[in-house]
Amino acid sequence: MILDSETKAVELPEDHGNELRLWLRLLTCTTLIEGEVRGRLRERFDVTLPRFDLMAQLDKVPDGMTLSDVSKRMMVSNGNVTGLVERLVESGHVDRRTSDTDRRVQVIRLTKTGRAEFRKMAAEHETWIAQIFSDLTPKDVRELMRLLAKTKASARKSARMRDL
C-alpha cells in the first residue's frame, strides 16, 4: 500500500503497455483473417460470413439447436440470431419449427440443400484457413492453441468478476 503526503491511499499507475499491444495485435490478426475469409466467401459462394458461421453451428448437430443455443455459441445477441435465421429460412438453407415440449423454443436445422451447400463451402474454407496459417510450423500452432486457451480462460474469469 502506498500513501501520499496527506496519508491517503494512492494507486500508482502501472505500465500495462505490453498487454495493450498484445490485444491490438490479436485484434489485427482476427480482423485481417476475417476480412480475407469474408471476401472469399462472397466471391466464391456469394454468401456472408455471419450466414456461414450460423450454418457451421448447425452442421455440427443433426437434430438442430434452439435459437438460444446458437446465440450462446456464436456469442451474439438473441435479436441478431432472429434476423439471421429469418433470412436463412427465406433462402431455403434452414428449417425452423416450434418445439413440441416448450412452445417458447424454436428449433432450427439445416435443410438438405442447406447442408449440402454448407459442406461444399466448408471444404474450401478449410483450405483457405490452412493457407492463411501456412507459415506457422505445427509447433507454432500447438503453442498458439495453448496460449490462446489460457487467454480465453483469463478473459472469461475477468468477465465473470465484472458480472458480480
Added chain:
Amino acid sequence: MILDSETKAVELPEDHGNELRLWLRLLTCTTLIEGEVRGRLRERFDVTLPRFDLMAQLDKVPDGMTLSDVSKRMMVSNGNVTGLVERLVESGHVDRRTSDTDRRVQVIRLTKTGRAEFRKMAAEHETWIAQIFSDLTPKDVRELMRLLAKTKASARKSARMRDL
C-alpha cells in the same frame, strides 16, 4: 503428384483441422475481449467501441490524419469512416478540415475536449485489458506477441497472393 486408376491428377484432401481449430479459438478470444471492452466503454463512458477506436488512432498524431489513413489503420471501409467521423464531429470530439494542398483530402484531429475525454477513457481501458490478460505470465505475453506477429505476416502474405 497423385494419379488415380484412370491416370488423372487427384487432390488428396489433407487434414487442416488444427489450423481451423486455431482460427476458431483466435476468433473466440477476440470476440470475448471485444464484448467485454464494448460493455465497459458503454457502462463507464457511454461511448461505442468504434468511436473509441477511431479516437485512439487520432490520439497518436498531433496534427491529424486523413480519412484514408484512418481507414487503412482501422482496416475498415472508407464509407464506414465517413459515418463515424460525421458523428464524432457532431458530438464535438473531432475537428475536420479540407487539406490546403489537396482538395480531395479531409484532415481530422481530436478537439481539445475530445483528446481530454479520450485520455481519461484510455487510462481505464488499459487497466481493463491488463485485467483481462492477468493470468498470462510475462513470458506468455512475449510468446503470444511473437506468434501473432508470425500469424499476421502469414495472413498478409496469403492476402497478397489472392490479390494477383
Added chain:
DNA sequence: CGCCAATTGTTTAAACTTAAAGAAATAAGA
C-alpha cells in the same frame, strides 16, 4: 495543354449488430 488513370471521399442499399423493452410460456415457490 488534354486525356486517362489513380486517389480520395461520399452516397447508397442491404445486411449485420447491439441494447433495451416487451410478449409469451414455463418454472418455482408460498
Added chain:
DNA sequence: TCTTATTTCTTTAAGTTTAAACAATTGGCG
C-alpha cells in the same frame, strides 16, 4: 393453486459495416 421470477424469442431504434457506384480532384504522360 396463484403469484412471481425466469427463460425464450421478437421487436425496435440506433449505430456499425460492407460493397459498389459515384463525384471530385490530382498526377502522369504524350
